[in-house]
Amino acid sequence: MSIPFDVPRQFAAGLADGSLVRFGALLKDSGTGQVVAHLQETGVVPRLLSGVSRLPLAPTELLSGAVAIDNNLKLRQLTSLVQTLQSLQYATMGIALVGVGVSVAGFALMNRRLKGIEGEISNLKTLMEKQFRELHLRELRARFALASTCLERAENAHRFREPAPELRGAAERLAESSGFFKAEVKFALKEERVNMELVRSFTYAMLLCDTTRVECLVEANEMDAAMCVAECSGADWVGLFDEIDAVTLTRRVSAATGDGQHSYSELRELRLRLIEPFLQLMNEATEAGITRAALIQSLVDRGIEGSEYLQRVRKEEKEPILMLPALTHPAGR
């Protein structure tokens, strides 16, 4: 079945004149509020970002050394990605955490990212206080190992004659891992002294687990379940960070650094350098996450199978982001 994708360029004028607005992975008519199109990343994005060890903050940073550019094709694709993200008014690379539309990062890449996060936490060992005694570290290792095993299961599912049960199983276990990381983030944010590195690592691990759960379920053609997971986990992410504002978080993070006594200008610098970018990143990631449910619904309405859809977008070699017009939009009919 052919999927009637458009390219973002077709909507550039509307975005520029304000008649269209992007919200998460949706493009909406700013006058009527109707959904015009759904954004979907393609296999180009994870291929370009596969070597990135630390997520750049803004799209433009991709072109300033965050990604190793070893050939002209990669440079062209990267430039195209940055231009597309800018035209879609993405301020941060939060979407790289969770993908645009249904994530097509693939389970192997997700596993590499997960191991990177685990490595960052292990390196924090020297900074950690009582809550990070050996026992806690052992518990963390076990949780990361479980999540990693799930990702391996998902990665190898296609080798089974019936991949769907294997993918469903992986999604189910990833829910447990995600729940654990979520609880850790909640706990850490409630402390009077917040270790920001830790919050960031647990948050990224949680996003990664939830995002992969949706990818597993779409791959297994469990569209209703995928939609439900996308919406529920998005709502959970919203709830996590809504309760804490940048000013409070800055104070708590500053209380955990040095002697805890910081001047107004030091607090301001911390907020601008670390806290606000992180919250902004989370904001974009959350919006991208929660709006993917609408895309999955659109696939169901069109009768497109999840596995078929993923195969198509993973294979794309030119455009980093494609647009699936809404059924009500003239281009989508």
Place this chain on the structure above:
Amino acid sequence: MKTVDRLALRKQLIEWRDRQCQATEEHFARSFVLLWDEVEQALETMRVADVLSGERYTEREIIPIWERWAKNETGVVLAEAQRELSKISQGSIETTGSEGQVPSPDRRTVLADGAIVATASTGAGVAFVTLLPASVTTMSTGGVLGLFGTTTAVIAWPAALGLFAVVGAAAALGGSRLLNARERAVRHYKVQLRAWMKRSAIDSENPDSLVNLTQAEIRRVAAASLQHLDAVR
């Protein structure tokens, strides 16, 4: 209300809260400089008799400056916050149409408390905030200052003028010794006063400082609005 629309409104409320909390901190930090200028000017004209009059000087000269400043600045911050809040979110209600649904003129949003808000598809939007009960969105300067008064003001004014005894002794000698003693007393008082005012007005570590209480008021309104938003079906 669809999840996406709810999320968009939620985002606006969160952004409003964060922006206003930040603006509050910056506003008080800036205007504290003006407050201190005024206090310093007052202290420059402080006479020996004022030093000797003890707390009466503080009550007569300093507390009025402080109270006027606190009232004005809290009022400015909360008025601006209120103005920004009232802009949320013009047009948000009529944009709740789901994919495939063409908004009809009689579409309605039913709120949790039973109120029905008709929204015309072509008419002006209804600001979300106007749909909230007044008790949720009204930010009161008096409320903040009331809380401020019961927690910090007056009770902890610097006992100040710890050098009264010295000034008193010097008074017996008269002349330049008396003036030097006055200088020292004023200097000492100034240091105490500044520390007290900073702690009471802009110290983020002090939960009862004016900046923290004002931010708490902003957070209260944001939390109540979010709660109300969650209840809108």
